[in-house]
Amino acid sequence: MLNFTYFNPVNIVFGKGQITSLANLISADDMILMTYGGGSIKKNGLYERVKKALKKHNMLEFGGIEPNPKFETLMKAVDIARTEKITFLLSVGGGSVLDGTKFIAAAIHFAKGNEWDILSKQAPIEKTVPIGSVITLPATGSEMNCGAVISRNSSAEKLVFMNPQVYPKFSILDPETTFSLPKKQTANGIVDAFVHVTEQYLTYPVNAPLQDRQAEAILLTLIEEGPKVLDNPEDYDVRANLMWCATQALNGNIACGVPQDWATHMIGHEVTALYGLYHAQTLAVILPAMMQHQRNRKSEKLVQYAECVWGITENDQNRKINSAIEKTIGFFNSLGVPTSFKDYGIGMDGLNSIGSRIESRGMLLGEHHDIGKKEITEILELCV
Amino acid sequence: MLNFTYFNPVNIVFGKGQITSLANLISADDMILMTYGGGSIKKNGLYERVKKALKKHNMLEFGGIEPNPKFETLMKAVDIARTEKITFLLSVGGGSVLDGTKFIAAAIHFAKGNEWDILSKQAPIEKTVPIGSVITLPATGSEMNCGAVISRNSSAEKLVFMNPQVYPKFSILDPETTFSLPKKQTANGIVDAFVHVTEQYLTYPVNAPLQDRQAEAILLTLIEEGPKVLDNPEDYDVRANLMWCATQALNGNIACGVPQDWATHMIGHEVTALYGLYHAQTLAVILPAMMQHQRNRKSEKLVQYAECVWGITENDQNRKINSAIEKTIGFFNSLGVPTSFKDYGIGMDGLNSIGSRIESRGMLLGEHHDIGKKEITEILELCV
Numbered sequence: 001m002l003n004f005t006y007f008n009p010v011n012i013v014f015g016k017g018q019i020t021s022l023a024n025l026i027s028a029d030d031m032i033l034m035t036y037g038g039g040s041i042k043k044n045g046l047y048e049r050v051k052k053a054l055k056k057h058n059m060l061e062f063g064g065i066e067p068n069p070k071f072e073t074l075m076k077a078v079d080i081a082r083t084e085k086i087t088f089l090l091s092v093g094g095g096s097v098l099d100g101t102k103f104i105a106a107a108i109h110f111a112k113g114n115e116w117d118i119l120s121k122q123a124p125i126e127k128t129v130p131i132g133s134v135i136t137l138p139a140t141g142s143e144m145n146c147g148a149v150i151s152r153n154s155s156a157e158k159l160v161f162m163n164p165q166v167y168p169k170f171s172i173l174d175p176e177t178t179f180s181l182p183k184k185q186t187a188n189g190i191v192d193a194f195v196h197v198t199e200q201y202l203t204y205p206v207n208a209p210l211q212d213r214q215a216e217a218i219l220l221t222l223i224e225e226g227p228k229v230l231d232n233p234e235d236y237d238v239r240a241n242l243m244w245c246a247t248q249a250l251n252g253n254i255a256c257g258v259p260q261d262w263a264t265h266m267i268g269h270e271v272t273a274l275y276g277l278y279h280a281q282t283l284a285v286i287l288p289a290m291m292q293h294q295r296n297r298k299s300e301k302l303v304q305y306a307e308c309v310w311g312i313t314e315n316d317q318n319r320k321i322n323s324a325i326e327k328t329i330g331f332f333n334s335l336g337v338p339t340s341f342k343d344y345g346i347g348m349d350g351l352n353s354i355g356s357r358i359e360s361r362g363m364l365l366g367e368h369h370d371i372g373k374k375e376i377t378e379i380l381e382l383c384v
Numbered sequence: 385m386l387n388f389t390y391f392n393p394v395n396i397v398f399g400k401g402q403i404t405s406l407a408n409l410i411s412a413d414d415m416i417l418m419t420y421g422g423g424s425i426k427k428n429g430l431y432e433r434v435k436k437a438l439k440k441h442n443m444l445e446f447g448g449i450e451p452n453p454k455f456e457t458l459m460k461a462v463d464i465a466r467t468e469k470i471t472f473l474l475s476v477g478g479g480s481v482l483d484g485t486k487f488i489a490a491a492i493h494f495a496k497g498n499e500w501d502i503l504s505k506q507a508p509i510e511k512t513v514p515i516g517s518v519i520t521l522p523a524t525g526s527e528m529n530c531g532a533v534i535s536r537n538s539s540a541e542k543l544v545f546m547n548p549q550v551y552p553k554f555s556i557l558d559p560e561t562t563f564s565l566p567k568k569q570t571a572n573g574i575v576d577a578f579v580h581v582t583e584q585y586l587t588y589p590v591n592a593p594l595q596d597r598q599a600e601a602i603l604l605t606l607i608e609e610g611p612k613v614l615d616n617p618e619d620y621d622v623r624a625n626l627m628w629c630a631t632q633a634l635n636g637n638i639a640c641g642v643p644q645d646w647a648t649h650m651i652g653h654e655v656t657a658l659y660g661l662y663h664a665q666t667l668a669v670i671l672p673a674m675m676q677h678q679r680n681r682k683s684e685k686l687v688q689y690a691e692c693v694w695g696i697t698e699n700d701q702n703r704k705i706n707s708a709i710e711k712t713i714g715f716f717n718s719l720g721v722p723t724s725f726k727d728y729g730i731g732m733d734g735l736n737s738i739g740s741r742i743e744s745r746g747m748l749l750g751e752h753h754d755i756g757k758k759e760i761t762e763i764l765e766l767c768v
Contacts, residue, residue: 014389
């Protein structure tokens with residue numbers, strides 16, 4: 001096992017009816033800015049429930065945060081927060097709204113340079129505004145971590161920052177808020193959580209059997225519950241199980257003491273920045289290609305994945321890995337998520353630039369930090 | 385899945401050499417009281433390493449906290465802390481030292497009545513002194529929870545209190561500090577962690593497959609790694625895996641959204657209070673008896689336990705449960721921990737009073753809150 005530190009102070013409030021606890025979770029003295037996305041919370045009644053729970057609080061609102069939240073949009077919220085002396089940010093929506101809100105929280109008091117430096121230069125943050133969240137889409141794990149992924153239109157970039165100061169003070173997870181999600185978003189969320197786990201699991205063994213089993217626990221549960229939700233979107237237990245899987249997939253617990261990869265994510269971010277695909281759509285294409293390209297370096301964990309997640313116990317190692325990759329593709333496809341960029345009309349012409357884009361940021365990807373421009377192009381060639 | 389809240393702000397610092405980070409984890413302005421037990425940390429060099437790491441800090445010390453830490457002993461530390469205006473408590477030792485330190489932290493500023501009320505009346509705590517810990521015995525999970533179990537000689541009582549204010553600010557877990565543990569303590573720690581998991585797992589199903597798999601992950605790892613450590617006490621990875629299992633067994637994660645039992649613990653506390661047995665010794669005897677007595681009410685989870693933890697897939701449900709109980713007894717015995725009170729020369733004469741003792745506290749035990757005096761006696765009859 002590798003040395004590690006683990007710190008996660010988010011107060012998780014999980015279950016049906018928990019929205020009503022909002023009034024006790026935020027001080028009556030706070031000046032709240034409620035942030036949200038494209039308005040689905042107005043259609044499903046959540047907007048009204050939040051307003052009702054906080055009717056005695058002072059609250060302004062900022063809607064219109066888009067999927068892959070944009071720096072340009074978020075800076076409008078930062079301006080409002082500065083003018084109105086906002087002391088608490090309440091994110092009501094999915095991971096994009098919450099990621100955007102984390103950026104707003106970090107940017108409000110940022111005074112040394114352009115706020116984009118928080119992403120592009122990992123500029124230090126001195127003071128943040130506290131955040132609470134009501135999460136409506138099980139996917140990113142943002143509700144229980146301190147990371148955020150932000151895009152900027154002007155430079156077609158999608159970058160990550162992580163800072164313990166932007167852990168939400170609390171996150172409310174009410175599975176009933178996810179009943180009305182479109183099938184596509186539900187499926188994307190399952191893929192997202194699945195690939196969060198593989199990024200922390202499909203590397204190389206370090207004799208950490210508990211963490212391996214905890215990672216497999218999430219994968220097995222996603223595989224078991226995922227198909228159920230497409231048929232029964234209002235099954236409370238299935239929604240609850242998927243929601244808790246997504247949180248556990250990226251709250252740092254399964255990363256304790258093990259190597260991490262994240263190459264699939266880093267390449268996926270570039271594809272989204274260039275083509276606007278949903279995050280999970282990029283992951284579903286790149287992960288199988290990554291497994292194929294890295295099958296030798298990842299062989300031990302790929303065999304373990306084949307055996308413990310997919311129950312493939314016959315045949316030699318090579319065939320086990322082949323079967324595990326096929327099973328992964330089959331699972332994503334069964335959720336309606338394509339596994340080739342061809343399905344989006346994307347070929348190598350545009351993808352060829354991605355290796356250089358990542359190289360220009362000085363990044364070498366993967367758990368061995370050795371996936372560079374050449375390898376990225378090879379991986380992308382397996383994606384089309 | 386049941387509704388739940390989960391909050392755990394402990395900063396875990398895990399791995400070899402992490403003791404040196406102490407200097408950065410405690411403010412130089414603090415007046416520290418270092419607490420420890422019977423002096424094993426002086427024999428294995430840890431005492432000197434802690435002193436060296438904190439050589440620029442102001443630190444007093446209080447040794448002699450015993451297993452099943454005693455109110456009478458701890459109040460001496462409280463007196464010192466009050467006199468010396470201690471602002472930080474550093475626990476260096478196992479779960480008993482840390483539990484005792486949590487009580488000291490809660491008692492220092494306690495002014496409304498006798499400090500024992502914190503245990504006996506669950507009296508509210510207004511202000512605590514912050515705690516850090518260096519944990520040296522994987523067992524209780526105290527390093528990542530806010531509970532403590534304290535005994536009082538004068539009344540032969542052993543009681544629990546839990547309060548979010550006594551979460552350690554940090555816990556350092558260096559597996560190397562456990563190399564020199566006596567076999568008996570190592571084995572007791574494994575049993576303790578094992579039974580912590582069963583208390584949160586062997587109840588009744590609520591459709592929470594992720595939590596079930598996470599619980600099974602800990603049990604399977606304890607079963608796998610436990611025997612190894614007895615043969616190779618200085619195998620770093622085995623020690624690390626057991627240490628992380630013990631923490632994960634009682635940090636609240638596997639309790640999320642599921643029923644909890646704790647009857648085995650409550651009865652075990654009484655046996656320790658009356659006879660002075662180690663905590664784990666009582667658990668190893670009572671758990672199999674509890675499984676036997678509650679086999680109908682717990683049947684679904686006992687069958688799942690048989691199948692998923694012990695790989696018992698043949699035979700009918702009844703035989704599966706029998707085999708699972710036998711396997712549990714065999715595992716404890718293989719660690720050298722007896723599974724009958726007869727092995728300690730204890731018969732029903734003294735144990736007969738336990739039902740009344742628990743009844744007198746107004747407690748009904750188990751996940752259904754229906755195990756009273758009569759059932760407790762029946763369970764204890766299966767223990768001798």
